[in-house]
Amino acid sequence: MTTPDSSFFRVERDGPVALVVMNRPDKANSMTPDFWTDLPRIMDALGRDESVRCAILAGEGRHFTGGMDLAAFASLAGLFQKEPGRAAYAMRDLILALQDAFTALERARFPVVAAIHGACLGGGIDMITACDLRIASADASFAVEEIHIGMAADVGTLQRLPKLIAPAVAAELAYSGRRFSADEARSIGLVSAVHEDREALMAAARDMAHSIAQKSPLAIAGIKRNLAYARDHSVADGLDYIATWNAGMLRPGELMAAVQAKMAKQQATFADLLVGQKLG
Template sequence: MTEYKAFRVELADKVAHVIINRPEKINAMNADFWREIVDIFRWADETDEVRVVVISGAGKHFSAGIDLMLLAQAGSQLGKDVGRNARKLRRTILELQASFNAIDDCSKPVIAAIQGYCLGGAIDLISACDMRYCSDDAQFSIKEIDMGMAADVGTLQRLPRLIGDGVMRELAYTGRMVDASEAARIGLVNRSYADSSALLDGVFEIARQIAAKSPIAVRGTKEMIRYARDHSVADGLEYIATWNAAMLQSADLQAAIAAHMSKKQPEFAD
């Protein structure tokens, strides 16, 4: 397994555990973070043994968002020419967006396990995940508004599809904190657990359930959900008809049917 500076990555029982590993900095997202997360999710996508990814944060908090030192460095590199500054900043923003697009584009389900602070850029991150779960001490905030800027790495684009447009606008305009119970009520997380230990136990149980399913079926299901999000119903129906014309010929379908009829647990190849 590759050694990373901002992360720790483990693989067991077909589940990859991606841990943001800067607890002394409240898991703030520094330059290493943005670069390494792309490599990690490329590895997860290309490794057949990985069927589900869980992402969590080491220590008391999930993440305090982008490292302010990184923002300061970006500002210090600007010159006097507005046009050239804009070009440089736009390129930087697109590179940061690509880091979380790597999560959204991953063909394996990605589950976020959130404890403590989940602020600013961390909201962008979890918005790109398939599912989100938290502990009762979790606190969420679209913090960019308090920094005098608009969130620019995915929150404003993905979150309205998760919690609804009006609620998203309230949180984005005010930057107020959302606790675990409200997060569950508005659909930001699927459910809340008593503490971080129970959270990880619960999330890994869900991950193992998914990992036991046909990877071909899970891959197709995620692809269809993502496609439907960005297209019409008619487009989605057309796409799955074409997709399943090939995928229904998979050995996984026969294995699942045979196991169901014999009341046995099916085993699927990677």
Template sequence: MSDYQAFKVELTDHIAHVQINRPEKINAMNAAFWSEIVEIFQWIDDTDDVRVVVVSGAGKHFSSGIDLMMLASLANELGKDVGRNARLLRRKILQMQASFTAVDKCRKPVLAAIQGYCIGGAIDLISACDMRYAAADAQFSIKEIDMGMAADVGTLQRLPRIIGDGMMRELAYTGRMVDADEARSMGLVNRVFADTPSLMEGVLAIAHEIAAKSPIAIAGTKEMISYMRDHRIDDGLEYIATWNAAMLQSTDLRVAVAAHMSKQKALFDN
């Protein structure tokens, strides 16, 4: 693993802990953040020893979203020609979208552990994760509306599938703050923990439980769930039949059955 400007990355017991590491800037997403997250998740996808990912933020807050200094720097690149400005902005937006698509498309389950502020671009990030967990002090806001813009890095596309269309519209139109309990009630987070230490302990326990399962079975399960976001039920049934025609021949199935029958813990290869 390389040294990163915006992240700290550790691999322990098949769990990659990807921590946004700019606590002095409330983990604002600077230019390095957007390029490094793609590199990190490519490494995660390519590394068989990684079975689960936990994304967190260092310090008191998960993330305050896009670094305003980065936006100011981008504004300085704009000239007088509207067409060329539009081309530049569109290219930059697509690059930033690709950063969170790398999280969404990751073959391994991605769990977000959220404390303190989770604002703007941070909502885009957690929307691309498989599951979200919060400390009691977590606060969420689709803040872009208060900046005079529409969220453009994934929130408006992914969040309706998590919390429903009507609630997403309310939060996107108003930009209001949502606390941890309300986030839990609307399905934005799976569980709320008392504080940050218990949040990390709880999320890592869930990650360890997932990491103990067959990597082949977990990958297939995630692939099928993701596939069904954009396909009909009969398409999904056809796909899983074709997928499992190969995957059911994996040694993992025999290992799991033997462990179940002998009441032993199954141990799977990467």
């Protein structure tokens, strides 16, 4: 697989696991314009590679990410000098494009593990809430910082965070913009584990990703799709959806292979998914 060139990200492979690293450590991995275009391109490219079964999202340097590069806002100054209706239309289009960069994480057929160390601020919260799993190092700190620059978070935090933690807690964090620690993030359910340092964090992320990669990719894709569906629909609708999914996707051969491997105390092996099929 050839991943798109990126001035912001470094992409590495460890067998079926892809490591996607924000690589702007001198600027705390703050999100430049290249970030927003490169992230969905990379995720889409990984999704077209049948051998990718899980991804880890991490940051190089002292911090996971400081959020949006505020210099990027300067480029919008001219937009607000335009005719108001057209400026508003263009601004909405831009926001939708930024939202889609993070939705690419949610849209991926495989789970994405966010491995968070140091600061995870502003857009970093939008990003990790679009990931499937979140773990942190003990030095991690978090904040929904947009309120401090006079705006409501608009690329995912206000929509996804209340589905991950108690809505009242999400509201308090968004209204106050206060920093909170890795331990608090674990206590409210934003992250599932806290590790001693970045080295231990990355080791745990790799272990988690490889454990997922050993499972049936068809079952993993089904779990991811159905968790997202259940989040946005009623229990009754979710039950109907999983019944239809398994009626079509449950494969007797994979079930038998998994059961036999379990009885033999061995690791079952599963074929990659077929992806990226084209006509002609």
